[in-house]
Amino acid sequence: MKQTFCLNRVNESCPVNSKKSGFNKYWRAIRRACEWQRISGHLGLCRGYMRRNRHAATIAIGLLQSCCEQGWGTKLLKLGESWVREQQIHRLGLTVITHNERALHLYQKQGFMIESLQNDSLLVNGTYVDMTSKSR
Incomplete structure (x- = not known):
């Protein structure tokens, strides 16, 4: 069975509580995609949006139960880490x-x-x- 994942990389501002950030739309889109397209998991990355915290990012990974124990979590984490290196982020x-x-x-x-x-x-x-x- 082919696995499909939803990826979201945000390297500009993404304050979670901001209506302008699109964060809520992103999560609604994941839910919809999971319902319609049988998405197997997701990877989300959000970099700090202020000068003080632009050195830091937060990662979120989610997998369907049926995709666990197959190495997908490790693969998604490594994909996220490659973005972190590209962006020269100090803290994850x-x-x-x-x-x-x-x-x-x-x-x-x-x-x-x-x-x-x-x-x-x-x-x-x-x-x-x-x-x-x-x-x-």
Whole structure:
């Protein structure tokens, strides 16, 4: 089965709360694509938009359950890292739900270090879940 991924690389400003950023449109487009085209996963990168944080970026990776344990997470992470190198970004950060053991293992294997634990930071299917921040 051929795997299809949705990629989004933002190297200019992308403040999450800004209506001008297109961030919300991007996530709606991913959901729609997943429903219509059977997208297997996504990679999102957002670089800091102020002079103080342009050296940093955040990465987000998502995979369908059926695509796990096939190396796709590693491939998407490496693709994101190549963009980070091209952009001469010094710091790469991410957040991950603490019960996502596959992702935690991948990020640890790739050298990401835990920075913080955020208790009850997300509400998923009616249940509060913890999230951890990582960077390298």
